[in-house]
Amino acid sequence: MAVRSSAETSLQGAVLPVPYRVRSRVQETSDTWTLELDPLAETVEPRAGQFDMLSAFGVGEVPISTSGDHDGPGPLTHTIRAVGPVTRALCAAGEGTVVGVRGPFGNEWPLAEAAGHDLLVVAGGIGLAPLRPAIRHALAHREDYGALCVLVGARTPRDLLYVHEIERWRSRLDAEVDVIVDAAASGWHGRVGLVTMLIPGAMIDPESAVAFVCGPEIMMTLVVRELMDRGVSPDRIWISMERNMRCGVGHCGHCQLGPVLVCRDGAVFRADEMTPLTGVREL
């Protein structure tokens, strides 16, 4: 089926789910699967950082960031963690199953703005999935960036996503890729600790580096704090927010956070714009 290159989601694509057939389903961890989907109708190509509303027909719909390659034609890729009925149904969707996709929605990682600067990518847990298209893009256009540093944190080694791909990234001589886990069984040869512990040693120029951060909100809060301690200005730190996105186009208001609608204005935000909103203790 045709894939339109326009970044604009059509009205129909925003409202009506487009049917996609599951091409492949790969288990990443005990609770996380990656689905590759082929469209059964005309679709819009997503950009790194955007999300789709995925439907398991008869169960419900959830927002999931795209996690595949956006630099060329290929299947739509989503990595999904099974935490509720809809995500469990999507993770169970075998080859040939038809699922619904609305989108893509939201903005993108500012890869063009980061060009010419050192790029630091910090991912926690499944937060690596929304960042993977940006990392792939930076590696494929390596000459566009200064130092490239990818820091990945996970709960345990068993919870690491894309292990083989991380190994390939680590084998490159033109990028620094480091992994750290909260705890590991004896015999683990990597580092143990929170991903924030990797930031002081990252080979970047904090005066000009641009940082992309994605993971659970508490992890991003700690990472932003550590990056600022390192001297990275918050207006050069970008974070991907997750809220209760429902419509995807800023109409329903479920994902409102102060003056912003995360689905429409994000989900990628500058840390200096978002921190005052997420730091509110009482409303």
Next chain:
Amino acid sequence: METLAELIASSPVFAGMTDEDLALIAGCAWNIGFKVDEVLFREGDDADTFYLVRRGRVSLELHTPDRGGIVIDTAEPGDVVGWSWLFPPYHWHYDARAVENVRAIAFDGACLRGKSTEDTRLGYDLMQRFAAVMIDRLKHTRFRLLDVYGGTFVG
């Protein structure tokens, strides 16, 4: 070739110390190496020696009956391994094992305690430096208690 005092001075924990203090500390120190999987110390052993990692990685491990060995922390070049030598009963609370070939500087804890008792200014300085290390480790340990990768975040 760098002297022991110069090597010690190049680590963050001892950075900025006077030459006299570094010479005193170096008098309690020596170079040491550990091969992969070699144990630096074991839980319950007397904490009479601690280490400054120069090269390689050291894992700090706890052993549990049901889960076996669990790596609770790792030490990298520039990190100090162990502070139980500072406080009674001077016993290690975990195992330390070389994950890679390790080059380190070993310190005689009793020797440093003795010098600190004789020179309380040096003792206070050392205590401040090790307190900073402990606070940093405590901060990161508390963050990990938050189980930051848990919850319902789905990406």
